[in-house]
Amino acid sequence: MAQKLLMPKATAVWLVDNTALSFDQIAELCKLHPLEVKAIADGESAQGIKGLDPISTGQLSRDEIARAENNPNHKLKLSEPKVRVPESKRKGPRYTPVSKRQDRPNAILWLVRNHPELKDAQISRLVGTTKSTIEQIRDRTHWNSANLTPMDPVTLGLCSQIDLDLEVEKSAKDRPLPSAEELDNARLASASEMESLGDSVNASQEDKGMSADEVFSRFASLNNEGNEDEDDDNR
Numbered sequence: 001m002a003q004k005l006l007m008p009k010a011t012a013v014w015l016v017d018n019t020a021l022s023f024d025q026i027a028e029l030c031k032l033h034p035l036e037v038k039a040i041a042d043g044e045s046a047q048g049i050k051g052l053d054p055i056s057t058g059q060l061s062r063d064e065i066a067r068a069e070n071n072p073n074h075k076l077k078l079s080e081p082k083v084r085v086p087e088s089k090r091k092g093p094r095y096t097p098v099s100k101r102q103d104r105p106n107a108i109l110w111l112v113r114n115h116p117e118l119k120d121a122q123i124s125r126l127v128g129t130t131k132s133t134i135e136q137i138r139d140r141t142h143w144n145s146a147n148l149t150p151m152d153p154v155t156l157g158l159c160s161q162i163d164l165d166l167e168v169e170k171s172a173k174d175r176p177l178p179s180a181e182e183l184d185n186a187r188l189a190s191a192s193e194m195e196s197l198g199d200s201v202n203a204s205q206e207d208k209g210m211s212a213d214e215v216f217s218r219f220a221s222l223n224n225e226g227n228e229d230e231d232d233d234n235r
Contacts, residue, residue: 003059003078003081005029005030005059006054007052008030008032009040009049010050010052011051011052011054011059012026012027012029012037012040012046013040013046013052014051015029015051016037016041019069020069021065021076023041025068025074025076028076029078059078059079060076060079064079103158104127104129105144105148106148106149106151107151107153107156108123108127108129108133108137109137109148109150109151110151110152110153111123111126112134112138113150115168115171117168117172118167118171119171120134120135122171125163125167126153126163127158128158
């Protein structure tokens with residue numbers, strides 16, 4: 001892993017103020033243009049930046065700076081770090097502890113049912129599984145399909161709620177916009193629902209708007225009809 005200089009511009013400010021190094025030497029070390037280093041020296045650039053001493057941070061030695069000051073062609077070399085920082089591993093499928101692997105199919109089933117918009121690669125990242133396993137669970141061809149129960153992977157500890165929300169949000173962004181025909185159908189369906197709702201509301205208002213006399217007269221008419229039916233039966 002190549003060594004990188006900490007805070008290059010702040011280091012350049014310190015080297016300009018505290019050493020006799022050339023602009024080219026400082027520029028090469030700090031990955032800056034020589035004219036930018038000259039602007040720092042002239043006070044035209046980096047005015048609000050406090051210089052960082054590379055000797056105190058262990059990135060340059062006094063001997064190395066002295067050699068470069070005595071030889072304008074000398075290229076400054078960073079000191080070997082005292083502590084090695086391990087390189088970050090390439091992000092791959094999530095590792096699932098052995099104790100939780102038996103719950104993984106249940107989590108996959110939950111994701112397939114509750115978030116059908118998720119792609120197989122996203123499900124694999126969340127719970128650490130393979131595409132073939134996801135397809136088997138989705139198609140109900142998994143060897144243990146009869147015994148699977150949908151379970152939230154967050155509850156099972158297979159992934160965090162933040163990771164799940166991020167994948168769902170990413171799927172929502174990737175989802176294509178509805179076509180004009182789909183929007184028109186949605187508007188028509190909404191209009192018909194509102195019309196039917198209005199009819200039901202009007203009917204209920206009509207029932208509620210009946211006066212006491214109207215209710216009594218309707219009840220009396222029903223009684224009269226019942227009496228007439230009894231008279232017909234007696235005849």
